[in-house]
Amino acid sequence: xxxxxxxxxxxxxxxxxxxxxxxxxxxxxxxxxxxxxxxxxxxxxxxxxxxxxxxxxxxxxxxxxxxxxxxxxxxxxxxxxxxxxxxxxxxxxxxxxxxxxxxxxxxxxxxxxxxxxxxxxxxxxxxxxxxxxxxxxxxxxxxxxxxxxxxxxxxxxxxxxxxxxxxxxxxxxxxxxxxxxxxxxxxxxxxxxxxxxxxxxxxxxxxxxxxxxxxxxxxxxxxxxxxxxxxxxxxxxxxxxxxxxxxxxxxxxxxxxxxxxxxxxxxxxxxxxxxxxx
Numbered sequence: 001x002x003x004x005x006x007x008x009x010x011x012x013x014x015x016x017x018x019x020x021x022x023x024x025x026x027x028x029x030x031x032x033x034x035x036x037x038x039x040x041x042x043x044x045x046x047x048x049x050x051x052x053x054x055x056x057x058x059x060x061x062x063x064x065x066x067x068x069x070x071x072x073x074x075x076x077x078x079x080x081x082x083x084x085x086x087x088x089x090x091x092x093x094x095x096x097x098x099x100x101x102x103x104x105x106x107x108x109x110x111x112x113x114x115x116x117x118x119x120x121x122x123x124x125x126x127x128x129x130x131x132x133x134x135x136x137x138x139x140x141x142x143x144x145x146x147x148x149x150x151x152x153x154x155x156x157x158x159x160x161x162x163x164x165x166x167x168x169x170x171x172x173x174x175x176x177x178x179x180x181x182x183x184x185x186x187x188x189x190x191x192x193x194x195x196x197x198x199x200x201x202x203x204x205x206x207x208x209x210x211x212x213x214x215x216x217x218x219x220x221x222x223x224x225x226x227x228x229x230x231x232x233x234x235x236x237x238x239x240x241x242x243x244x245x246x247x248x249x250x251x252x253x254x255x256x257x258x259x260x261x262x263x264x265x266x267x268x269x270x271x272x273x274x275x276x277x278x
Contacts, residue, residue, distance in 0.1 A: 001039050002185040002271075003029070003150065005061045005118075012039055013185070017048040018055070026065040030141065030240045035149040036190050057120030057274070063141075063152055063186050064113050066239040070231055071137075071156050071174070073106035074099050075222050075246030076215065105222055105230055108170060110156060110244060111180040117155075122278040124178040125257050129159035132257045135247035136201040136265040138193070138217065140224050141186050143240045146232045148224060150188040153199075153265045153273040154244045155181040181263075182242060183273045192224060193217055193269060200266040201249045203257070211255055215248030222246075 002013040010021040010029060021029075021042060032038050099106045117123050125132040139154035157180065163173035195218035203211040224245060231243055257263075257277050266272040 001036065001043070001188045003039065003063070003188050004055060004185045005063045005065070006055070006059050007061060008059070011049075011055065012043060012046075013055075014039075014043045018053050019043060019046045019048050021046070027067075027239050030065070030067060030149075031144055033143050033145050033147045033149070035143075036188050039188055057184075060119045060184055062113070062116045062118030062121070062182055063184075064116050064182055064242065066113060067241050068109070068113075068237060069111040069116060069139075069154075069180055069182070069242045069244065071108055071110040071244035072222070072227050072246045073108065075105065075220050075227075076248035100221065105227055107227070107231055108174065110174060115175070115177055115179060117178050117181040117275055119183040119273060119275075121181070121275060122178060123155060123157055123181050123263065123275045124176065124278045125157070125259070126159050126162070126172075126176055129162050129173075130256065131161035131164075131253075132157065132159050133251050133255065134158075134201060134203065134257065134263045134265070136199050136249050136267075137244040137247050138197070138199065138224075138267060139182055140228065140243040140245060141240070142228055142231075142237070142243055144237050146228055148192075148228060150186040151193060151267075151270060152182055152186050152242070153184070153267040153270050154242070155263060155265055155273065155275065156244050156247065157181075178278065180244075181265075181273055181275045184271050187270045196268075198266075198268045199249065200264075202264040202266075203251070204262040204264070205258060205260070210261075211251050213249040213251065219248045220245065
């Protein structure tokens with residue numbers, strides 16, 4: 001089942017049929033540890049929208065209301081290499097090699113809801129940065145009780161030159177207005193996506209593809225449940241949260257985003273998250 005946050009309210013897609021969940025609040029849905037069963041019950045009694053109904057990007061809102069967005073770093077070997085490369089001149093390269101093999105993962109705050117772009121909306125690059133990349137990631141939807149109720153596609157925008165100057169600048173490299181995108185939906189399931197789940201990143205400029213790369217969850221070193229367990233240690237999320245699980249696709253060092261670029265992130269089973277760069 002796929003759950004969309006739209007201008008009309010939450011919409012459930014199940015078996016190719018769409019149902020408007022009238023009267024259901026997004027925060028309330030997000031707080032249900034039994035969300036999959038609850039949605040199945042609603043689908044059994046709510047009439048579907050017309051056969052000609054289609055969701056458009058302009059109808060969609062970011063799948064977030066009062067949830068925080070957090071992120072995990074260096075969970076893929078490719079991310080480890082990229083972070084070591086960008087930080088080598090500052091003497092911080094070995095930090096990333098050590099966190100890759102450590103028991104404790106790297107976790108950091110990424111975005112409050114107003115900093116998150118939805119499908120078809122614009123993400124931003126910092127005015128004081130010269131080296132900016134998108135980072136395609138599987139995002140976990142987690143209830144206040146710490147239960148993973150679904151998955152979506154995420155874009156963890158990153159200013160590599162700022163972080164590379166000094167690892168302590170990570171918050172400035174990662175957290176700013178429209179530094180994150182989520183969508184197009186939440187894939188609601190009690191099952192962990194299989195290792196062969198693919199994540200594809202494509203960047204187009206003036207209609208031409210300037211970068212394409214892919215990975216799969218099989219390349220991710222840490223398990224989703226492990227990351228959530230660490231995030232919830234001595235931490236609370238009254239409305240739940242999203243947790244980005246790290247990237248295994250990093251463009252080569254000469255590449256940087258430009259204004260007007262189109263970023264397309266596709267996750268198997270979820271769909272494509274498309275944003276332009278402001």
